[in-house]
Amino acid sequence: MxxxxxxxxxxxxxxxxxxxxxxxxxxxxxxxxxxxxxxxxxxxxxxxxxxxxxxxxxxxxxxxxxxxxxxxxxxxxxxxxxxxxxxxxxxxxxxxxxxxxxxxxxxxxxxxxxxxxxxxxxxxxxxxxxxxxxxxxxxxxxxxxxxxxxxxxxxxxxxxxxxxxxxxxxxxxxxxxxxxxxxxxxxxxxxxxxxxxxxxxxxxxxxxxxxxxxxxxxxxxxxxHDNIRNELVKRQEYETELIAKNLGLQCRALSNGVVKEINKVEAANGGLDEMMPLMTGQRAKKGWIVGDVDLGVYTVGQTIGRxxxxxxxxxxxxxxxxxxxxxxxxxxxxxx
Ligand SMILES: Cc1cc2nc3c(=O)[nH]c(=O)nc-3n(C[C@H](O)[C@H](O)[C@H](O)COP(=O)(O)O)c2cc1C
The missing domain is CATH 3.20.20.70 (Aldolase class I)
Structure with missing residues (x-):
């Protein structure tokens, strides 16, 4: 090029x-x-x-x-x-x-x-x-x-x-x-x-x-994995969520099972100890490869809707x- x-x-x-x-x-x-x-x-x-x-x-x-x-x-x-x-x-x-x-x-x-x-x-x-x-x-x-x-x-x-x-x-x-x-x-x-x-x-x-x-x-x-690529095409702009705002580490991620669980813990004033096992990058690392859309916190932007x-x-x-x-x-x- x-x-x-x-x-x-x-x-x-x-x-x-x-x-x-x-x-x-x-x-x-x-x-x-x-x-x-x-x-x-x-x-x-x-x-x-x-x-x-x-x-x-x-x-x-x-x-x-x-x-x-x-x-x-x-x-x-x-x-x-x-x-x-x-x-x-x-x-x-x-x-x-x-x-x-x-x-x-x-x-x-x-x-x-x-x-x-x-x-x-x-x-x-x-x-x-x-x-x-x-x-x-x-x-x-x-x-x-x-x-x-x-x-x-x-x-x-x-x-x-x-x-x-x-x-x-x-x-x-x-x-x-x-x-x-x-x-x-x-x-x-x-x-x-x-x-x-x-x-x-x-x-x-x-x-x-x-x-x-x-x-x-x-x-x-x-x-x-192709599952992840295809999921990004399927999802809409309102299907991301902000998590970990209370921890001062606000993160925008694909709305999925793990993210909903994290937001539940956060709403109940749960701390880092409870959230960390869900938020660990190791889950996302594996999820990208095996194509499991619900395994990890997948950081994506609102552009998924476009x-x-x-x-x-x-x-x-x-x-x-x-x-x-x-x-x-x-x-x-x-x-x-
Ligand atoms: C899968 C993924 C992983 C990311 N990892 C990091 C990171 O390690 N450090 C960082 O500063 N930003 C990270 N970002 C944020 C991007 O660098 C960038 O600021 C942001 O995603 C741009 O918004 P967009 O994804 O809506 O285009 C990540 C974003 C995505 C989608």
Whole structure:
């Protein structure tokens, strides 16, 4: 795939992408192979650090990604949220290895690098030429990222899969606010599933879009069972639920048996001890592979209601670019 941008934005230019479309961090699914599939299609994938628990495993994954991509861009997703399996030492190790291996970019979610690990880590990454992006759900957090030297922000609305901020604001409101008040590029995430939503984000002032759920419903991007892909096509936009809000770890997931059980425990003021066995990532890890829709907490966004087919990743991105152009021309056509 040619690196020359078809849609020219600060994001496609920063990372030499044909389309300013990023596949975000995905626990268990964001592998070197995924980064290659998305790069081949003209976008950018994210290697998800928390999949790898030792320095050797993580470095091997970074080196393999660099080899597969042969100079093309990828992000590394570093999630800095309270976790039993991933400690503060893991976060520091991930960031150190990213600087040593000079990865093209990092998507940080949760706490910013300067607060979680110290300014030294941020400085080392910048010195190594790593582009830093923070995924945030509020302008105050975005402004902090800009102030300490991040190169861009992901503007994450309440629609997104994963852990939207408990401010609960949508991308429709956040994107233009970010674009108006920041001088660094903004990438919209949450609610993006096709070219029309990408055109809307670009019209609101974003320089690119990031999606995760949509990439799961492709033939080649994620190593998941067909049952899961088909389930995403079947489900509607109202079939996700927010869980763990009381724990300060709000998470949007596919509505299923486990999620309903968690919400029952939460409504009865149950604590982490009761919720953890249900929420453990091991259940999702197994569920993706065996195709059991009710086994785990599957983080997905409201875009499940806008997914109607299972194309290849390349078809998806090419179609999105065309749809975005058609959508912007349709708006132009409304003017007398
Ligand atoms: C299966 C899956 C796993 C995810 N895992 C992570 C993760 O480990 N860290 C993280 O920061 N975000 C994670 N996310 C959130 C995505 O990176 C992204 O912010 C979000 O899913 C975008 O919304 P969308 O899925 O509606 O497109 C995950 C999302 C999905 C769908």
């Amino acid at each position: 040619s690196a020359s941008p078809l849609i020219q934005t600060p994001i496609s230019e920063m990372f030499d992408l044909r389309y300013p479309i990023i596949c975000g961090a995905m626990m268990w699914l964001g592998t070197p192979r995924l980064c290659e599939v998305v790069a081949d299609a003209g976008g950018m994938g994210t290697l998800t650090a928390a999949i790898y628990k030792t320095e050797e495993e993580f470095r091997d994954a970074v080196v393999e990604t660099k080899k597969r991509l042969n100079g093309r861009s990828f992000m590394v997703g570093v999630t800095i949220l309270p976790s039993i399996a991933v400690s503060d030492e893991h976060h520091k190790m991930y960031l150190r290895v990213c600087a040593e291996e000079k990865v093209p970019g990092i998507e940080v979610s949760g706490a910013p690098i300067d607060r979680a690990c110290g300014m030294d880590y941020l400085d080392a990454l910048k010195e190594a030429g790593v582009r830093l992006f923070h995924k945030v759900g509020s302008l105050r957090h975005a402004k902090h990222a800009q102030k300490v030297g991040y190169d861009g922000v992901y503007c994450a609305g309440i629609e997104e899969g994963g852990h939207p901020l408990n401010d609960d604001v949508s991308t429709m409101v956040l994107t233009p606010k970010f674009a108006d008040e920041l001088s660094i590029p903004v990438v919209t995430t949450g609610g993006i599933a096709d070219g029309r939503s990408m055109a809307a984000a670009l019209a609101l002032g974003a320089s690119g879009v990031m999606m995760a759920t949509r990439f799961m419903a492709t033939t080649d991007c994620c190593e998941i 997914i109607n087919d299972i194309p290849t990743t390349a078809e998806l991105l090419e179609r999105m670019a065309k749809e975005a152009l058609d959508a912007s021309m349709a708006v132009q056509g409304l003017y007398s």
